[in-house]
Amino acid sequence: MNVMTDPNAARKAWLGLLAKAPARDLAQLWAALDLKAPHQILRAPEIGGVMVRGRAGAIGEAFNLGEITVTRASIKLEDGTVGHGYVQGRDKNHALQAALIDALMQTDAAARVRDGVLTPLQATMTQKKSTRAAKAAATKVDFFTMVRGED
Amino acid sequence: MYVAVKGGERAIDNAHAWLAEERRGDTDVAELSVAQIREQMALAVNRVMAEGSLYDPDLAALAIKQSRGDLIEAIFLIRAYRTTLPRFGGSNPIETEDMQCDRRVSATFKDAPGGQVLGPTFDYTHRLLDFKLAADGEAPQAPSATAPTEPTPHIMSFLDRENLIQTEKTSETTPDDLTRKPLELPASRALRLQSLARADEGFILGMAYSTQRGYARNHAFVAELRIGAVAVEMDIPELGFAIDIGEITVTECETVNQFQGSKTEPPQFTRGYGLVFGMTERKAISMALVDRALRWKELGEDNLGAPAQDEEFVLYHSDNIQATGFLEHIKLPHYVDFQSELELIRKLRREAQDAMSQEAAQ
Incomplete structure (x- = not known):
């Protein structure tokens, strides 16, 4: 992801992280940050479905695979900054917190929020992924060829 | 009465x-x-x-x-x-090429880049009951190894490069959705795949097995089976760009099938495709076989009259909720229906008896 080529890359990255992170981890980190961020709710949390699509033969035309549950919410900070949260699952608080963090990341508080919430959240997610990848790697087959005795 | x-x-x-x-x-x-x-x-x-x-x-x-x-x-x-959920929209097609694979095996190429990764599989277990599980056990720990950094490309892409495999049509149109419009025949491949992805595993397994046993045999190899996590990305109108809105585990099966060529197509390999939510490989393999069987028309193959080639038979009977709804409703009260049947039988009986006694009298 290159910020130079895509002006939205940074925001896209944090929104994606907030969507996929476990609600509990996010809630803990947010509480620990102890940041006062008065805001009003623009769009109350709403639970809905998103139709997930695949491609025929992995590369062909799109088809509908099935839905996932998603919760969304939007908030506005006192200075007018708007934040949107779209998160996987049905946790309304998760969506509100994501929206709030999205808004704060567009303000002077960005560095604090990044260090206190996003960076550790990303670290936990990366850790989980690499643990799984390491277990998968341990099940990789090492083929060896038997040498045929020709004498 | x-x-x-x-x-x-x-x-x-x-x-x-x-x-x-x-x-x-x-x-x-x-x-x-x-x-x-x-x-x-x-x-x-x-x-x-x-x-x-x-x-x-x-x-x-x-x-x-x-x-x-x-x-x-x-x-x-x-x-x-x-059905109670408002639909926020449709995702961009998931990129299974970028999957973080828990499992990835190929029955066609031993030395595929990325290797054969077994993952947490039942394969090679002895299917003996493990009585240790009946006792309180300790939480088992799986070994780890250094994870490779190389990508895991789709194995089909190698055949594609040699032009030995039928190409997939691409189009960016929004696919039809059978949850929005009743399924009509003939169904597009997109609708068939959607229908198969949510179809009853047992039914699809039976259909797939019938093709292996010779009813529209198309000799499938599992070119690749992969299971793992993929991101789900959707365009968000209020943002003006797409973000990941979640991550799901899916099972993908690509089969490569023998094909002698037809009136319209040269000899080449053809594809069957299975994609299913979760770790569901029996279903994904079955789906790929049935998808391939249903493609006879577009590949110019003969209709052998096999059940798995008959899209009406497959698609209209594979949904276990539709099937169970209609099947089980016959146990609910049909007193009035049955009352009329009873009346009818009694009437027919009476007429038959009258006719017989008349004959006897003559």
Whole structure:
């Protein structure tokens, strides 16, 4: 992801992280940050479905695979900054917190929020992924060829 | 005589109260939590998500608890819940090429880049009951190894490069959705794949097996089977760009099938495709075989009259909620229907008897 080529890359990255992170981890980190961020709710949390699509033969035309549950919410900070949260699952608080963090990341508080919430959240997610990848790697087959005795 | 039937409310209430008690079972045994089902009955949860057509492990686990482990009943609950959700939109097609694979095997190429990764599979187990599981055991720990950094490209892409495999049509149009419009025939491949992805595993397995046994045989190899996590990305109108809105585990199966060529196509390999929510490889392989069998028309093959080639037969009978709804409704009161049948039989009997006694009299 290159910020130079895509002006939205940074925001896209944090929104994606907030969507996929476990609600509990996010809630803990947010509480620990102890940041006062008065805001009003623009769009109350709403639970809905998103139709997930695949491609025929992995590369062909799109088809509908099935839905996932998603919760969304939007908030506005006192200075007018708007934040949107779209998160996987049905946790309304998760969506509100994501929206709030999205808004704060567009303000002077960005560095604090990044260090206190996003960076550790990303670290936990990366850790989980690499643990799984390491277990998968341990099940990789090492083929060896038997040498045929020709004498 | 027509008799209006009302009542039964008390019997129904009491039946449901007993159902709740029986669901709980012996209270000396600890109650199952939804989280326990989600974590320890994961493959049942996956099946309910796949056939319920809604990816939400907590809801699927709850449905399994509520249905006392009757998975079709659980799928019914999920389908019913799904209809209550407002649709926020459709995702961009998931990129299975970028999957973080827990499992990735190929039956066609031993030395595929990325290797053969077995993952947490039942394959090569001896299918002997493990009585250690009946005792309280310690949590097992899987070994780790250094994870490779190389990508895991689709194995089909190698055949594609040599032009030995039929190409896939691409189009960026929004696919038809059978949850929005009733399924009409002939169905596009997109609709067939959607229908197969949520179809009953047992039915699709049977159909796939019939092609292997010779009913429209198309000799499939599993070119690749991969299971793992992929991101789900969707365009968000209020943002003006796409973001990841979640991550799901899917099973993808690509088959490569022998093809002698037809009136319209040169000899080449052809494809079957299976993609299913969760770790559901029996279903994904079955789906790929049935998808391939249903493609006879576009590949210019002969219709051999095999069940798996008949899209009406396959698509209209593969949905276990539709099937169970129609099948099970015959146990519900049909008193009036039956009363008229009874009247009819009595009348026919009477006429037959009258005719016989008349004959005897002559």
